[in-house]
Amino acid sequence: MQGSHISWLLAALVPFTLGQTIEVDGKTVPANEKNVAPAWSEPPAASSRYSFVDDTPRLTDAVLTNLTDLNLSDIDLFYFADTKGSKKRSASVNSKCKVFPGDKLYPNKLIWKVLDLLSGGALISTVPLGSACYKGEHYNEERCSYLKSNWHNSTTHIDDPTSVMSPLFEGATCEPENAASGSKCTIGGFPLYSIKATCVAHIQLAVNFARNLNLRLVVHNTGHDFLGKSTGAGALSIWTHHLKDIKFTKNYRGASSYTGPAFKIGAGIQVKDLYLAADQEGYTAVGGECRDVGVAGGYLPGGGHSPISPIAGLAADQLLSVDIVTPDGRFVTADEKQNTGLFWAVRGGGAATWGVVVSMTVRVYPKMKFSGMTWSVNTKDAGISQEALFKALDVYWRRFPEYSDKNSYGYSFMFPAGNGSFLWTMNPWMIPNISVGEFKKIVQPLLDEWKDLGVDPKPTFFEHDRFYPAWKTHFPAENVGNYNGRSGSRLIPRKNWNDPKLLNNTIDVLKGILADEGILIIYNINAKQQNTPPNSANPAWRDANMFVITALNWNYTDSEEEIAKVNNELTHGVMERLKAVTPGGGGYGNEGDVMDPDFGQSYFGSNYAKLYQLKQKIDPYGVFYAPTAVGSEDWFVTDHPAYVIKQTGRLCRK
Numbered sequence: 029m030q031g032s033h034i035s036w037l038l039a040a041l042v043p044f045t046l047g048q049t050i051e052v053d054g055k056t057v058p059a060n061e062k063n064v065a066p067a068w069s070e071p072p073a074a075s076s077r078y079s080f081v082d083d084t085p086r087l088t089d090a091v092l093t094n095l096t097d098l099n100l101s102d103i104d105l106f107y108f109a110d111t112k113g114s115k116k117r118s119a120s121v122n123s124k125c126k127v128f129p130g131d132k133l134y135p136n137k138l139i140w141k142v143l144d145l146l147s148g149g150a151l152i153s154t155v156p157l158g159s160a161c162y163k164g165e166h167y168n169e170e171r172c173s174y175l176k177s178n179w180h181n182s183t184t185h186i187d188d189p190t191s192v193m194s195p196l197f198e199g200a201t202c203e204p205e206n207a208a209s210g211s212k213c214t215i216g217g218f219p220l221y222s223i224k225a226t227c228v229a230h231i232q233l234a235v236n237f238a239r240n241l242n243l244r245l246v247v248h249n250t251g252h253d254f255l256g257k258s259t260g261a262g263a264l265s266i267w268t269h270h271l272k273d274i275k276f277t278k279n280y281r282g283a284s285s286y287t288g289p290a291f292k293i294g295a296g297i298q299v300k301d302l303y304l305a306a307d308q309e310g311y312t313a314v315g316g317e318c319r320d321v322g323v324a325g326g327y328l329p330g331g332g333h334s335p336i337s338p339i340a341g342l343a344a345d346q347l348l349s350v351d352i353v354t355p356d357g358r359f360v361t362a363d364e365k366q367n368t369g370l371f372w373a374v375r376g377g378g379a380a381t382w383g384v385v386v387s388m389t390v391r392v393y394p395k396m397k398f399s400g401m402t403w404s405v406n407t408k409d410a411g412i413s414q415e416a417l418f419k420a421l422d423v424y425w426r427r428f429p430e431y432s433d434k435n436s437y438g439y440s441f442m443f444p445a446g447n448g449s450f451l452w453t454m455n456p457w458m459i460p461n462i463s464v465g466e467f468k469k470i471v472q473p474l475l476d477e478w479k480d481l482g483v484d485p486k487p488t489f490f491e492h493d494r495f496y497p498a499w500k501t502h503f504p505a506e507n508v509g510n511y512n513g514r515s516g517s518r519l520i521p522r523k524n525w526n527d528p529k530l531l532n533n534t535i536d537v538l539k540g541i542l543a544d545e546g547i548l549i550i551y552n553i554n555a556k557q558q559n560t561p562p563n564s565a566n567p568a569w570r571d572a573n574m575f576v577i578t579a580l581n582w583n584y585t586d587s588e589e590e591i592a593k594v595n596n597e598l599t600h601g602v603m604e605r606l607k608a609v610t611p612g613g614g615g616y617g618n619e620g621d622v623m624d625p626d627f628g629q630s631y632f633g634s635n636y637a638k639l640y641q642l643k644q645k646i647d648p649y650g651v652f653y654a655p656t657a658v659g660s661e662d663w664f665v666t667d668h669p670a671y672v673i674k675q676t677g678r679l680c681r682k
Contacts, residue, residue: 048101066148068229084227109356125680156202162213193508197256217675219265249322257654271296283363307496311392326379330618337555338435344376355651376565380654398498399467400458401487408449420483438552444545456502464491515579516621519572551575568614595671
């Protein structure tokens, strides 16, 4: 029986090695750009100028039937999951792993060419961004100089189809700074090919191709990803960054119970795009701090905290409707009345799990005033001892419920600067709908108490008549591109402030992280759900007063043993101590510990069981995988250190 199975597989390989053909006027001719048109049809409402991305061409059964009738080689690789005769060609003897470069059943260039033809030339062969610094065909001295100067700026990476801002998970195999050491630039954990998606059909073709060939598939927008979700060795990547449509509706009326102002946005819209568009219309949108985050990518599906969260909740709470290509290749709309399970899952149940978002519609809020303050001090230069700083932080943290009740948003950062000193920033602390005078009255008791402790960060106060200038002025650019550290996160519930012993223990854990030269990013934030339908966002957000991100670093010159020790301390030391003071609590999956052994509870809470069931129903094929995503416990990536999941190996079922 096994011998006949292998014979079938070998027979299936024949068209993989011969030229691709199509019938034209009754003759079989080589398939090329001249005789193979892109595989899509115009949707019913389309015009010569598309009004939005979901009005763009789509892959349909009729198109596939026509290409089948023309005997285009390997057209069955693009069938929908429910197309009659659809099957995985790569059901190999050892089928538990996705096919990988070097495997006999991994598609060769002729097969990739068919995808390129049918997508109208949208296929991109990966060239790592840092290759400009390595001797070879891609070397470019001027480009290399620019990359070295700007590698840690997020804008350097967002327009590249595969570059990621956290190269640790890709394997850091083509970093500009390493070229001088004589190392080689390799593909590493980058996808081998990408589809530049500019229409619905591009995404459908890629999803069907990957599913039918058992290829690993990843989704990449801006590369703003802290857990390695948007990269993977040997994969095909869907690059959604160019789906840039945005449209305002003053009186939205759809399937949602909500009526009012809303924006429909393409999957490539970034926070800065949405904020600006909302401001120009006189409204306030919910988005992240970092300007380069893709709203519809990992941000909103992962929950999405925001400076607006104290009055609007999470980004996931704003979703009114989503247009998405599901794992079977179909293009569907999910909202309160159709595909309701999918709609619930997309609103907080994580990205790279349920399909590829094409566009979504989100609610927005009236223009509002913001007042607040910022500071940035080196505690040593400011004459602030570690003891005084810890006392000041203790006083501040104990007041969080008071500030949360006033819709406060505080974003503070403590980075060890050596010899017991810290870089201490607040970027910013602000409250909506109050004047700067009112803000000062709220914070003055704290500042007075700090002065009694000998702590004066010399804050700068501000007031803006609307959100956009407050965000643009006071939120710093994000530093990216490092691969000598890893982070985790935890939400601290309000109940900790109601139990003096538990609160003392919580504060002691936070001080201990700083004393051990760990990094702390502390948010005073509450994201209560407003008048929106229930969704799958982590319930731990709803009663949190504090959101903690912590990170540990190592030196690039450290030994593998030393690096492993730091990583293990983060997961099994620091994060376990934070969990001990937040029993049954959670963290934020988009900024969590990728090695969390209980990620389901940590990042999805009581929603996880339902999400897992939906994952099996929506994606029984295993098309979408990402570390710590729903269902990822059923998979593993080979060939990575025990202390961190790198995306440089094969993806296999357990």
